[in-house]
Amino acid sequence: MHKQGSVERLLAAWREETGPAGRRALLALFAAAVIGAVLLGRTGVPWSRPAALAVVLLGGAPIVVARRRQRQEDRDVRAAVAATILRTEPDVGLAALRALGLRDRALAGGDVGSPELVGLHLSRVLGRASEGLVAKRGARVAWRWSLGGAALALACFGVVAFEPARIVEGLDVLAASTGRAPLALVWTRDTSVVAEPPSYLDREREMLSAQAEAVLPVGTRITVGAVPLRRGRSLVLSDGRGEVPFVDDGNGGVVAHYTVTADASLTVAARFGAVLVPEPRSLGIDAIGDPAPVVRLEGAPATKRLVLEPRITLRWSAEDEHALREIALVLRAGEKEERRVLSKPEGGTRKERGGLELFASDRFIAASHVPIEVSVEALDDDAVTGPKWGRSAAFVLVPPAVGELELLRYRALAHARDALTELLGARLDAARRGRGTERSEASDEAQQARALGVLKAAIKASYGGLHVPGKIAALGRGQTERLDKALGEARRGGRARGALVLASENAVLAIDAVLEALGARDTRTCALLLSDVASEAAVAIKAGAEQGERERSERRAAAALEVLSKGGTNLLGLGELGLDLGEIVASGVRRIERALAAGDRHHARLAAEDLAARLRQPDPSFGSSGGGEGPGGVEAGGGGEGEDARPSEAASQAEGLDEALAELRRDHARERQAVAQALDEAVTHEQRDALKEELRQLAKEVRRAVDELPEQSSDAESARGQARAGRAAAEAMAGELERGELGEATDHGKQALKELAGAARTGQKAESGSREEEVGRAAKQARDELQARVASAEQRLESQRRQASEAAKAALGEAARRERSLAERARKLRRDSEASEAPLPDDMMKRLAEASLAMDQAGEELGGKRGHAGLERQDAAQRLLELAATPRDESDRGRTEGERGEMSRDAEVPPEKKDEAADRFRRRVTEGLGRKTPAHLRDAVRRYTEGLLR
């Protein structure tokens, strides 16, 4: 109970009225602030959290203010007066305030009276204040507060009731850490997941469970469709690294497309600013990448020395899960790389295989002096991550050092020369001791056989793909035959023993001479190669001036120096010039290495350039008469005996004979061409046209004659089979007639008659009334008809030839004279060969003799105005001349092949229609079969080409 005249009484009345309403209003305000803060936080923007906190604080602040004000009123009477009676009864309130002022002064010792008196005055003033008025006003204020609080409470309720999930979302977002909300929420329903593999895989679409684990190829397109539970959410499909937004599917749902690139866990989520709120479920994806094609190279990895294996067979296979696009042979040597397309499969080929052969003479290999890595690579058709190459294991081909093969060949021939020298030495020793016994003669024969065996082996051998040149081989065979003849004569005794010794001497000197020439030739060839290597060293050293290139440059230079070093060592063994240049290479390499060791790249480069310049001119270091005998020998003009005569002219004579033979061959071919042209031009256009028409008619008749004959047969020996062959030959005849090839036409006609006669005979023997008998009869009839046509063709041919020869008689007369002159040249060549130190082998001499005979006959025919007969003899002579030619230089052949950059592909002929190359090959063969071929060679050509096609 408060006493009358106290301020507490008034306060109590005020609070009794306003307290409950005020508390409710403040609570409502605070609740509204919290809800506002949550909604603000739900935006997820970076500043939303501090803003939400500010709102909450603002909402709570009135409660604190109210509490503080209440305490103030309790402590301070003036505050209490101001809060109560000053508003209800201002006069009383002001009086109370004045009384309070007096009390304060009295208490401070002022002369306003005693404190008790002043206190009594205050009590009376306060006592005048109406408690009822205060309570009345309090009730009014409380009403207003209650109204405000209720409005706020209602608003809060409305916000929450409208979409309570927003409050949860807001709270979830506000509680997020590292951009991800802690509480997973469900955003969608009726979720569907469809996986569509990349089109190049050619696989079906697949429905997936939204919560399962799926194994999918890289590139698979996943389509997630769903119905959102709540609108207005920014839904995304997240794989943890990135996200794809859902878009409206136009059917009340949303859809998102995702492409698999790696393993992932796919989750539907809602994005609130920077915060992602995922769903509790997810789809695990195990991504399967497209592996590169698998390429296998039979026998690889392996290292092969080309000296021992100059022909490397490569059998490869390539496989890809989907499709192969390209297969290539890859050759790498040092910094160089060359890719050669082996195949370009089409139509989704998944497997491919093939084979090829690489030769030591291949352009790339021959030009590489460092080990070569050979592999096969295949390219797939991966459209997602891009095509990938798969590579096989590699063969490492160790090429022969420069000059290594040449040195092997040189040594083999030197060995043969030494064997012959020993034979000669033994014979000379025996001659000095007097005529040998039977036993020593037997031993002599055996020794000759051994020596010639060594020579033959040296000539025949392959030195890592390098062979003894044809001219030298021919010379060797010629010497062998001469020695054998001399030995045969020596067996008969008499003075032939001396001839045997002389033949032995000649053989030694001939082989020695060609050895010297070959050594010099090989030295020059190798020196030029080494010159390129020295230039490469210079370039490499120069490139090393740049710091970034230093390491690569050192590798290149080291490789070049190694090649130079080995090459130089090989040169040393290749005779006089080889020794000279080999020493220079060794010296050059030392110079370069010395400068490099001293870090002097400039001089190292210059030294390499100096060596390259020297090797580019692979001549003897000293090229004139210095060093000869005599008192000169200073500065210039050294005296001496001058050039020594050569001990043997075998090398130059072999060269001369070869050239003469080649020239004869060329001249004769030209001559034959001239005769053919003269005969051809002897027929006028009008005559030719008339003849063409006539032959066309004849061709029709030929076709008609065999029209009833069977076209197919499985038994070549049957009447049907023979009739079929007869028909084919007759049709060939018709074809030749249409082309105007009368000679070939009659040949085919005769062939057809022969086949048809056989068919008729077989048919006669067949059972009466049988099909065979019937065919035999038809064949006989066709034969009878065809016989007349063939005879007609023969007559026409003879007539045509006679006419042509007659018309070209002047030209033929001239040609006859020239042909006889060529025959004489052939005979002279034989005589020269017999007289030379390098006689041609017997077989070549024989062919040359036959060729000269054929030329004589051709001359006779041409002189007798029998142009075509002459032409035929000329053809025979030309063939014999070709056969008499020295075998081609195998090493040169190899080089030419290499230069063209071609590879032998005879390891495996591609099956029909496998690819374009195979088609082209077949076309060439077929066309070749259809071309005009001399009659006597026709069967051989056909057998050969058919064999190829098989």
Place this chain on the structure above:
Amino acid sequence: MRRRLRLRVWAAWLALLAFGLVAVDSRAVLGVSALRARVKIVELELALASELLAAAGDDAEVVVERARLALYRGECDEAVRLLERHDVSERDDAAELVGVAKGCARVTAATVVLRDESRGVAVRFHDDADTPLFPYLAEAAATVRDALERDLGTRLPSPVWIELVRDQLSLAAVSGLPESAAKTTGTVAVAKWGRVLMISPRAAKSGYGWLDTLAHEMTHLVLSQATRDRAPLWLQEGVAKREEVRWRKATVFDGVVSHDDVAQDGFRRGLGVPLTGIGPSIAMLPSAEQAMVVFAEVASFIGYFTEHAGEGVMPKLLTALRDASPLAAPEAAILEVTGTGLGEWEKRWRAWLAGTARAPVEERIVATPVRKQIARGKRLGELLMARGFYDAAEAKLREAHALLPRDATLRCRYAAALVGEGETLAAEGLVRAPGDIRWPTAQWWSLHDDLLGKSALADARWHAIANDPLDAAVACEERPRGELPVEPKLRALCEAARRFAPE
């Protein structure tokens, strides 16, 4: 006011004129310096030339002379660097030098240089395998220098630079001599750029007289030095030919084939040329044979001249040539020194040559079939010996030797076969008498020394080395493989000779 202005204009004109004069004068001074430096370079006073050029500025003309000096010093990289300066490279005289400088830089890069400071000799070896030749070169060069000072009155400065290159291509590159000309005439050495440039004896199949060649080329250097490069070609070559054997002890073979005889024979065969018509270089004559005749011709003339003009004429002639006006003909110096002109001297010499009525030079043309027979016998002998058939080889070589008995090479092969047979005495007889051969080869000297021992001609081994030092038999004193000479420098030479020699 107007007067002050005129004064100012005059002052400006005067200043400009003064500047122009100074500039022109300094250019002239610099030009003279370059010219003086060039003279000093030719006189091989390289230090002085360097000083002159150092103070001569940086004009293109001066730079060219610096490049020339660098070439004389063998500093080819420096020469290239100097000549590649833009304004320098456009000059004609620079274009002439730059090719040589580049060739020289290439050939001399990363080579080995050995010096003998006490003798004042430096040798650059294109092929480091030739370094065992250095002691012989240094000793010979020092001796030749003394001999030339004695005969010509001028001493070569130290060091005497010798470039021993590996081949004719390199010789052409360092000298500037066209390679084709070097090949045509068989040039083995050139004196150029103050240095002796010579081919290694390794380059020639049977070596050559490399030490006499050194003397010959050093004579050229002295003549250029002493006459400021004004000695005419006939004088250069004649004196050099004379001096090439005067530096060492004479042998019984010196003079066996007389220059006079060869010259006379050359005139008879139409190969001789007038002294003043030799052309720019003997090395550029059309053939080796004509070069040989012309060498004999000039040597014969110089022999005649020194004999008839009195002792000491040569130093006087060289001095007269040096001191003569650059525009004066060299012949004037002869007239000044001897009182007789060159034409008259040549006339007298030709008359003397014709009047001496010596027998013609030994007939050297051997019929082709015989030459072929000789070549067969020689080669068969070599091949048979290589396979150990000494008896058979001896028979073949005996036949060949009988066809050309005075040929030292055949004689040596024959002797070697006899040695192989164990017929040492017979072999000794073959290489005993110098009169048996027309001219000795290194192999003859070597076998002579080996087989005759103490009764051999003096310095036989040295003469063998002086002709073909890198022949394994010569350098190794005919010892079998595995055995080495005792003397260190010969031992080194033997090892170098055997390094690449075929077994």
